[in-house]
Amino acid sequence: MAIKREDIKIACICLSNQNRSMEAHAQMLRRGMKRVWSYGTGYHVKLPGMSIDQPNVYSFGTPYAAIAADLERKNxxxxxxxxxxxxxRRNAKIKTAPEQFQQLEIVDFDLIFTFEERVYEQVILQLETKPPVAMKQCHIINVETRDDATEAVKGGEFAALMAEAMLRSNDLDDEIYQIISSFQQRPAAPFLLHHISFV
Known part of the structure; x- marks a missing residue:
């Protein structure tokens, strides 16, 4: 049965729920998508520090506003x-705090965009360890994106454009392969991976 466009739920996932997933989340919201969430799969939220060997590390659930205040205090x-x-600060305008994907008790998404192959693999593994609740297909799509501000914008835009195309689909489960193939053929397209899990 085709998914109704207005019912499609989207998740954007990177390691720390700070840069790539939040950029995609922001771009999808700007394009009018309402049912969008974002998560990280790391053990902690890691942000650059004043030296490579001293990152700023926070627990998932630490409010973005508190992270900003801590960074201001440090330097x-x-x-x-x-x-x-x-x-x-941009993240704080979108939601309260970074969230860890593994802490979700129920996963009920139609589309999951990841931005790094190891995150993609972590998401698939997590879904395979959970018994399906809704018994529906969940499409996991990896849009390989380097973790810096410039590339996050490109990856977020690419994911948002893909999501728009998928939302326009009359039968996502049937047409998704064609949509992914058409995007993979675009000039300078990032490497894409696709997997189906049942949730």
Whole structure:
């Protein structure tokens, strides 16, 4: 049975629910998609620090506003200059705090966009360990995206455009392969992976 367009639920997932997943989340919201959520699959939320060997580490659930306040306290000028404060403040306008995908008791999405192959594999593994509740197909699509601000914008836009095409589909489960293939053939398209799980 075809999924009604207005019922399609979308998740955007990266490691820390800070950069790539939140950029895609923001771009989808700007395009009028209402049923969008975002998550991370890491053990902790890791953000750049003042040196490579000293990242800023937070627990999932730590409010973005609290993360921003902590970064300001540590070195406001430095974290403003590298764009991290702007990123965290942007996130705070979208939702309260980063969330960990593995903490979800029930997964009920039609589309899941990941932005790194290991995250894609973590999501698939997590779905395979949960008994299906809705018994519906969930399409997991990896849009391989480097974890920096510029590439996150490109990856987020690509995922949002794909989501728009999928929302226009009359039968997503039947037409998704054609949609993915058409996007993979675009110039400079990121590497795409697709997997179906039942949720």
């Amino acid at each position: 406001k000028d430095f974290y403003s200059q590298i764009g991290l404060l702007d990123l965290v």
